[in-house]
Amino acid sequence: MTAPMLEVRNLYKYFPIRQSLTDLLRRKPADYVKAVDGVSFTLERGEVLAVVGESGCGKTTIARTLIGLEEQTDGEILFHNETVGAHERRARAGLVPLESGGVGTREQQVLPRMSMKRLRQQAQMIFQDPYESLNPRATILEIVAEPLVVHGLARGREERIARVKTALEEAGLRPAEDYFLRYPHELSGGQRQRVVIASAMVLQPELLIADEPVSMLDVSIRAEILNLLRDLRQKRGVSIVFITHDLSTVAYFADRLAVMYLGRIVETGPAREVLANPQHPYTRALISVIPVPNPRQRRERVILQGETPNPIDLPTGCRFHPRCPIATAECGKIDPPWHAVSPTHQAACLRIEQGTP
Amino acid sequence: MNENWTLFKRNLAEFWKTFRKNRLGLLGAFLVITSILVATFAPWLSPYSPSDIIRDEGGHGLTFASPAVHAPLGTDDAGHDVWSQLVHGARISLMVGFMAGFIAMFVGSLFGILAGYFGGAVDNLLMRITDILLVIPDLPLMLILVATIRQLDLKISPLTVLIAVIGLLYWTSTARLIRSQVLTIKERQFVARARAIGAGHGHIIRKHILPQIMPLIVANTVLILSTAILVESGLAFLGLGDPTKPSWGTMLNFAFDRSAVTNGAWWFYLPPGLAIVWVTLGCVLLGNVLEEMLNPRLTAHHLEGDQNMVTVPGKGVE
Numbered sequence: 001m002t003a004p005m006l007e008v009r010n011l012y013k014y015f016p017i018r019q020s021l022t023d024l025l026r027r028k029p030a031d032y033v034k035a036v037d038g039v040s041f042t043l044e045r046g047e048v049l050a051v052v053g054e055s056g057c058g059k060t061t062i063a064r065t066l067i068g069l070e071e072q073t074d075g076e077i078l079f080h081n082e083t084v085g086a087h088e089r090r091a092r093a094g095l096v097p098l099e100s101g102g103v104g105t106r107e108q109q110v111l112p113r114m115s116m117k118r119l120r121q122q123a124q125m126i127f128q129d130p131y132e133s134l135n136p137r138a139t140i141l142e143i144v145a146e147p148l149v150v151h152g153l154a155r156g157r158e159e160r161i162a163r164v165k166t167a168l169e170e171a172g173l174r175p176a177e178d179y180f181l182r183y184p185h186e187l188s189g190g191q192r193q194r195v196v197i198a199s200a201m202v203l204q205p206e207l208l209i210a211d212e213p214v215s216m217l218d219v220s221i222r223a224e225i226l227n228l229l230r231d232l233r234q235k236r237g238v239s240i241v242f243i244t245h246d247l248s249t250v251a252y253f254a255d256r257l258a259v260m261y262l263g264r265i266v267e268t269g270p271a272r273e274v275l276a277n278p279q280h281p282y283t284r285a286l287i288s289v290i291p292v293p294n295p296r297q298r299r300e301r302v303i304l305q306g307e308t309p310n311p312i313d314l315p316t317g318c319r320f321h322p323r324c325p326i327a328t329a330e331c332g333k334i335d336p337p338w339h340a341v342s343p344t345h346q347a348a349c350l351r352i353e354q355g356t357p
Numbered sequence: 358m359n360e361n362w363t364l365f366k367r368n369l370a371e372f373w374k375t376f377r378k379n380r381l382g383l384l385g386a387f388l389v390i391t392s393i394l395v396a397t398f399a400p401w402l403s404p405y406s407p408s409d410i411i412r413d414e415g416g417h418g419l420t421f422a423s424p425a426v427h428a429p430l431g432t433d434d435a436g437h438d439v440w441s442q443l444v445h446g447a448r449i450s451l452m453v454g455f456m457a458g459f460i461a462m463f464v465g466s467l468f469g470i471l472a473g474y475f476g477g478a479v480d481n482l483l484m485r486i487t488d489i490l491l492v493i494p495d496l497p498l499m500l501i502l503v504a505t506i507r508q509l510d511l512k513i514s515p516l517t518v519l520i521a522v523i524g525l526l527y528w529t530s531t532a533r534l535i536r537s538q539v540l541t542i543k544e545r546q547f548v549a550r551a552r553a554i555g556a557g558h559g560h561i562i563r564k565h566i567l568p569q570i571m572p573l574i575v576a577n578t579v580l581i582l583s584t585a586i587l588v589e590s591g592l593a594f595l596g597l598g599d600p601t602k603p604s605w606g607t608m609l610n611f612a613f614d615r616s617a618v619t620n621g622a623w624w625f626y627l628p629p630g631l632a633i634v635w636v637t638l639g640c641v642l643l644g645n646v647l648e649e650m651l652n653p654r655l656t657a658h659h660l661e662g663d664q665n666m667v668t669v670p671g672k673g674v675e
Contacts, residue, residue: 067553120555132546137568139364146564150556181364196550 003081004042005239006207011039011075013061017312033311035061037263045206046237050250050271053260056308059243063211066241067125068116084119121151123207124200129216130192134184141180144168144199151203163202171198172228190221194228201232209241214249226253248290251275259283262311262319269345279347281324318350326351375650382646388639396447403441407603410436421622431624434615442608443628449604453520454586460524461585462531462578469535474543474562491529499526503597515599519592523585531577535570542569572651576644583640590633605629
């Protein structure tokens with residue numbers, strides 16, 4: 001079997017908290033916000049993986065780390081079986097020492113490395129806010145052509161314009177020429193997000209990282225943008241990491257689903273299976289509050305008590321136990337291992353193994 | 358380059374459309390442009406050379422002749438024509454002011470962009486240099502610098518020394534201003550997007566940071582010009598100008614030295630003073646208006662503007 005297109009192994013991202021001078025003098029150990037705390041997943045070509053979780057659970061940090069906007073504290077990102085980025089430097093500067101104690105493990109030295117620049121030709125990111133992610137003083141032509149210019153592709157003017165035109169039309173902005181000389185402030189939110197998508201697709205990447213691409217848009221436009229992404233995936237075979245807090249879009253769109261809570265994945269599996277048969281109490285709570293069109297339908301809602309704990313001092317044991325409706329005393333002590341619900345569907349909860357979730 | 362030209366024309370037309378409505382801005386532009394025109398066409402506008410001595414029929418030099426005797430602005434203590442001096446002085450004053458202003462703008466923008474964009478140690482180093490220059494009182498420092506450089510006898514023309522000293526001391530406020538803008542811009546999402554695309558620092562600064570702060574730089578340059586002209590006049594008044602190429606400040610210096618005031622020769626000291634006011638006022642008005650207009654937050658939204666609105670404010674719904 002060939003290696004998956006994207007593989008993330010034990011990704012950690014800790015953000016150091018700035019210390020006051022007195023704490024530094026007292027040699028108090030530095031605190032970290034544990035935004036991503038040991039996340040692993042794989043993504044095949046043409047697959048859509050949805051990463052779901054409430055705000056602050058680390059989904060955006062995963063996206064930013066994947067595209068290299070943040071450097072991971074530890075862990076590996078393999079793209080076509082090549083590690084991404086200058087890993088040794090990261091390991092040396094890393095806050096968590098590698099298990100071997102040295103600079104990079106044996107495996108990291110063996111694996112071929114992929115430069116960030118090459119990765120960025122094959123992976124592109126779609127940001128959440130289309131009002132902020134376009135340079136207000138650049139024309140649409142310049143914006144969409146920018147990846148080509150940066151990567152030194154399509155040097156000829158004709159070719160560049162032709163590729164921009166194709167990308168814009170594929171993103172549903174027709175006729176493309178009408179948009180070339182416009183500025184972002186002349187477009188609506190949906191049109192801007194289409195421009196962002198066109199600019200991401202102009203390099204014909206294999207991977208799109210979509211960080212809540214529709215959460216800033218009107219509901220009426222959301223479906224259009226989701227359809228557009230789905231078409232692109234069918235036509236171009238692009239894989240998508242789809243980051244969202246909205247489970248209702250997941251069912252529509254994703255093949256697989258990973259539910260995150262406080263920097264960890266708590267349940268993962270095929271989207272339909274997880275939605276139909278959620279195992280982790282957190283997933284259940286999320287699913288139970290998806291709005292249902294039928295107002296007469298009665299169902300039980302699980303409203304979680306309390307707030308998300310501070311990602312600086314994580315709860316011991318299962319990090320969900322302070323808010324979990326079915327937690328036992330044991331949950332506060334043991335960090336739950338993965339429990340296979342089916343060959344493809346896993347959840348990290350002690351109570352499943354005890355058979356009483 | 359066809360699109361660029363179209364865009365440029367469109368932007369210019371839009372700019373002019375809003376600028377035209379601003380009376381203060383128009384006044385500022387008028388003041389600045391007239392002074393530049395006067396400086397450019399100085400030889401054609403002055404009947405004499407500034408060093409010509411005007412003599413009466415008897416061959417005696419006309420000293421402190423009032424405008425009534427010798428039009429249009431009378432003569433100075435040595436019988437030179439004041440109007441000719443004023444017109445030629447515009448060249449010197451404007452040249453020193455503009456060159457110094459552009460140097461200051463360039464250094465300030467460079468420091469501001471580098472400090473703001475790279476942050477950390479670079480920021481610390483550049484901003485500490487800025488702070489040091491910021492806390493030293495300008496005028497004494499410049500006096501000492503100009504005087505010392507002259508003493509060194511480096512065969513540099515005094516005007517070049519003036520330009521260099523003013524230009525290399527007056528960039529601090531620009532640097533701070535630009536840095537603060539760059540700090541906010543570099544955190545914006547389109548910069549993150551450019552990084553995610555794989556753009557390098559040079560590309561991001563050129564294509565994403567610079568276009569956002571360009572209006573600020575333009576407006577600030579015009580404001581810095583006024584400061585530079587004022588400072589040049591001040592230094593020249595204190596005797597640090599080039600006596601062979603008198604600027605307005607040098608004229609004031611002469612007028613003061615040769616007791617024009619006690620002689621009642623108002624035509625000798627008022628015109629250069631008013632000329633300085635003319636230019637600096639023009640620069641300040643123009644600069645303020647440009648700053649206001651080119652600020653991206655104040656430019657129109659796509660739903661703004663009378664023709665797009667369902668009801669025009671002030672006219673009621675009816």
